[in-house]
Amino acid sequence: MLHEPAMRAGTDHAAGFKTRLGLKMFGFYSLFYAGFVAINLIAPRSMEATIVAGLNFAVVYGFGLIVLALVMALIYSHSCGRQEAALNGSQDGSCDPIAGEDSTGAPRRTGS
Amino acid sequence: MTITIFLLFVASVLFLSFYLGRRVKSSGGYYAAGGQIHWGVNGVAFAGDYLSAASFLGICGMIATAGYDGFLYSIGFLAGWVVALFVVAEPLKRMGKYTLADAVDLRFDSRAIKLAAAVGTLIISICYLIPQMVGAGVLIEPLLNLPHYVGVISVGAVVIAIVATAGMTSTTYVQFIKGALLIVFSFALVIAVCVRGISTTPDQGGDVPFYEYGTALVSELGGSVVGDPVAAGGLDFVKVTTSGRDSWWLEVEPGLLREIQWETRTADGQRLVNGEPEVLGVNELRQVGGVVSIAGRSGPQADTGPISPFRMLALLSDRETLVQLWKTARIEDGQDIVTVHYPTLVAGNELMRPGMLFRVEGSILEKLDFLSLMLALFLGTAALPHILIRYYTVPSPAAARKSTIVAIAAIGTFYILTLFMGLGAMLNQTINPLTDNMSAPLLAKSFGPFLFAAISAIAFATVLGTVAGLIVAASGAVAHDIMDRFAGLRLTEKAKVRAGKLAAVGVGVVAIVLGILFRGMNVSFLVGLAFAIAASANLPSILAIIFWRKTTWQGITASMVVGVTSAVVLILLSPTMWPKYGLLAQDAPFPLMNPGIVSIPLSFLTIIVVSLLTWKAPSAPEAVAAREPDARKLAVAGGS
Numbered sequence A: 001m002l003h004e005p006a007m008r009a010g011t012d013h014a015a016g017f018k019t020r021l022g023l024k025m026f027g028f029y030s031l032f033y034a035g036f037v038a039i040n041l042i043a044p045r046s047m048e049a050t051i052v053a054g055l056n057f058a059v060v061y062g063f064g065l066i067v068l069a070l071v072m073a074l075i076y077s078h079s080c081g082r083q084e085a086a087l088n089g090s091q092d093g094s095c096d097p098i099a100g101e102d103s104t105g106a107p108r109r110t111g112s
Numbered sequence B: 001m002t003i004t005i006f007l008l009f010v011a012s013v014l015f016l017s018f019y020l021g022r023r024v025k026s027s028g029g030y031y032a033a034g035g036q037i038h039w040g041v042n043g044v045a046f047a048g049d050y051l052s053a054a055s056f057l058g059i060c061g062m063i064a065t066a067g068y069d070g071f072l073y074s075i076g077f078l079a080g081w082v083v084a085l086f087v088v089a090e091p092l093k094r095m096g097k098y099t100l101a102d103a104v105d106l107r108f109d110s111r112a113i114k115l116a117a118a119v120g121t122l123i124i125s126i127c128y129l130i131p132q133m134v135g136a137g138v139l140i141e142p143l144l145n146l147p148h149y150v151g152v153i154s155v156g157a158v159v160i161a162i163v164a165t166a167g168m169t170s171t172t173y174v175q176f177i178k179g180a181l182l183i184v185f186s187f188a189l190v191i192a193v194c195v196r197g198i199s200t201t202p203d204q205g206g207d208v209p210f211y212e213y214g215t216a217l218v219s220e221l222g223g224s225v226v227g228d229p230v231a232a233g234g235l236d237f238v239k240v241t242t243s244g245r246d247s248w249w250l251e252v253e254p255g256l257l258r259e260i261q262w263e264t265r266t267a268d269g270q271r272l273v274n275g276e277p278e279v280l281g282v283n284e285l286r287q288v289g290g291v292v293s294i295a296g297r298s299g300p301q302a303d304t305g306p307i308s309p310f311r312m313l314a315l316l317s318d319r320e321t322l323v324q325l326w327k328t329a330r331i332e333d334g335q336d337i338v339t340v341h342y343p344t345l346v347a348g349n350e351l352m353r354p355g356m357l358f359r360v361e362g363s364i365l366e367k368l369d370f371l372s373l374m375l376a377l378f379l380g381t382a383a384l385p386h387i388l389i390r391y392y393t394v395p396s397p398a399a400a401r402k403s404t405i406v407a408i409a410a411i412g413t414f415y416i417l418t419l420f421m422g423l424g425a426m427l428n429q430t431i432n433p434l435t436d437n438m439s440a441p442l443l444a445k446s447f448g449p450f451l452f453a454a455i456s457a458i459a460f461a462t463v464l465g466t467v468a469g470l471i472v473a474a475s476g477a478v479a480h481d482i483m484d485r486f487a488g489l490r491l492t493e494k495a496k497v498r499a500g501k502l503a504a505v506g507v508g509v510v511a512i513v514l515g516i517l518f519r520g521m522n523v524s525f526l527v528g529l530a531f532a533i534a535a536s537a538n539l540p541s542i543l544a545i546i547f548w549r550k551t552t553w554q555g556i557t558a559s560m561v562v563g564v565t566s567a568v569v570l571i572l573l574s575p576t577m578w579p580k581y582g583l584l585a586q587d588a589p590f591p592l593m594n595p596g597i598v599s600i601p602l603s604f605l606t607i608i609v610v611s612l613l614t615w616k617a618p619s620a621p622e623a624v625a626a627r628e629p630d631a632r633k634l635a636v637a638g639g640s
Helices: A017-043 A044-048 A058-088 B002-021 B027-035 B039-050 B053-066 B066-093 B100-104 B109-145 B150-196 B311-319 B364-384 B383-393 B397-427 B436-445 B449-486 B493-517 B524-535 B541-545 B555-570 B595-615 B620-627 B631-638
Strands: A050-052 B215-217 B224-232 B235-242 B247-254 B256-259 B261-265 B271-272 B292-294 B322-333 B336-347
Touching: A017 A044, A017 A058, A017 B066, A017 B364, A017 B397, A044 A058, A058 B053, A058 B066, A058 B397, B002 B150, B002 B449, B039 B150, B039 B383, B039 B449, B053 B066, B053 B109, B053 B322, B053 B397, B053 B436, B053 B449, B053 B524, B066 B364, B066 B383, B066 B397, B066 B541, B100 B109, B100 B383, B100 B449, B100 B541, B109 B150, B109 B383, B109 B436, B109 B449, B109 B493, B109 B524, B109 B555, B150 B397, B150 B436, B150 B449, B150 B493, B224 B322, B235 B322, B235 B336, B247 B336, B256 B261, B311 B397, B311 B620, B322 B397, B364 B383, B364 B524, B364 B541, B364 B595, B383 B449, B397 B436, B436 B449, B449 B493, B524 B541, B524 B555, B524 B595, B524 B620, B541 B555, B541 B595
Parallel strands: none
Antiparallel strands: B215 B256, B224 B235, B235 B247, B247 B256, B261 B271, B261 B336, B292 B322, B322 B336
16 A cells, blocks of 8 residues: 555646645744744843743743644644635645646756 | 663664555655655644754753853744745645756756755765764663764664665654654653752762862872973963872962863873873763852752752853863873863853854854854755755645644754753763763763653664654755756666665765764764855755846856855864864864855855856747646646
8 A cells, every 4th residue: 555656636626725725824923933033132131031930031932843843734724724715625734746846847948 | 771772763663664664666755755745744843853962962061061052052943944834834835846957947957056056965964974884883882881982883874774675765754753752752851850959069860979079288198290281272281290199280379189081092092081091980080060149048948849940041041050060182202192071160140151162142154153153053954955845845835834833842842952951961970071962862871771761862863863854865965866867867767766775875874974974073063064055055956946036047056066065165264174184273274163244145145146246138939838737847846
């Protein structure tokens, strides 16, 4: 079973939605990450401030970055799965790599 | 018992590998495990692949010796998965087959891209391999009492056996087992640390008596100071002769000396530890670390007993908590070379925020260095060849997405645990002053032989799993990209697998040699550099091929070449490498230790400029063809 060819996929009408959602979530997380880096560069001593339960800002923000990544990943997966079910009629994301694909459709050019 | 458990574990891994290897006949099976791995298994295998020696040994060691700064690597390594999930995972799964070159070359069929991508993959893989092999040697030394190079060769041999037998299939299951065990046993270790609590007189569960480093006046030592104080590491050290025996001390203030540890390499090649010949198990450097004051309290009454993880962090963040961070400096004493190991006291509020290692309050250049590191860690994950090829082992883009989420959950959990393991090693004085990479296994050793054996075996498997993934990626670059597609050798399925196996042996041998040469460097730091190279070489091309229609094969090729070249050259010209050439670090032509802030934007700029210069609007038939499925793309999706 492990060495059979990959399964042929169906059309993915949700590709556009997933791309847009992914980019938005990436942008949001990037801002949160950039904020962490910026605070460390601009006001590093503020990271010493106790925020909650004796934990300082550095620990809370650091753990927050890790936990936020997981929460956003779950939201993203749930949204994509729901959209795939609605548009493709399957939960497993079966898709065709070409139809509905808006990212690799440029003409093939011959290289060197 | 330690060695038995360890050897049993390695034997089990090899058995699994040979068992699975019997079933691999096709190149699809060898390079991508047939594209039929379940997303849950693949997700944990992602964790097993990604949580390398850098994550386990390096980060824990760095946290143990530099506090929160080591945790920055955990944050950056995990944040990088956001880029992988939201931007790269599904498109790459749709476009690729076995290697990164398959994906970025999909629209062009360019020999230049194939070659650039393959060479880039090889360089990144080898840079990433070095710290893994260094970590392997570090593990074997205390576990089996064997020299560092034996550890490196052992790992190399086992990994070559794994990869050369079954390629990605066995690699996947080795990574799955290792990833799962790593998280479970790390949890166990953190629980043990919390149950033991914090003490200013740690004795490793009664196994190692607490050693208190004394302070004395010169007159109290009954000896005499030899010569003038010697400056090293910004402090003064003095040599005292007492009854014909020399000892080295840290001069706290004139006449007042603090006890330290030191090694002497004599002119005739003898190695002395604290003035006596080194004898394993009898006269070795004592493990270091320790907390002097817990929120202003010290002595037995300050012991916390069992505490919660959050309480531990709160106490360590207190400005009245004082911890000992040990530093090292070299002194020339006539024809002898003396290496002194001495404690510095750091307050908790400084320990638990960035600043001990990365000088965020320093000069502009030091701030830029920090920014450069965080940028490379964030952007590097989604560009690592051995991570990218794991997207080809699952059957669909949705499975790629789901496996990435499992990976984020597993990896995120582990990275939170690293903070407690690193701090636990510091609190329990289980840091080897010669290499911080062993902090986590030595912490486990302080809880008894079983946990030590289990953690060491898992750490060894950590190296195995990651090295195996890297060698699969590198062998794919050589056999599939260069030999089959670039050189046009048109290999049969069987020949392609054989070529991959031979390439695996070759890359493995190179890794062994480099692992021996780079002994002693922190493995996380080395991996941070590999991230910078990967982000510079691959990420601009990956993003451009996914999102920008005007991308050309010339742009991709130029970006890959400029990215990898600039990153590698800047590292070679950096303060990290300059001392290795026998020169002063401050004289290095490139002033930053991390090149990403220059090389990543440069690579992006290159692909934009070159693509705009070489792009031509498609003719009508080409535009129509671009909107319709073609046989090749379907074949790629089908993995045939």
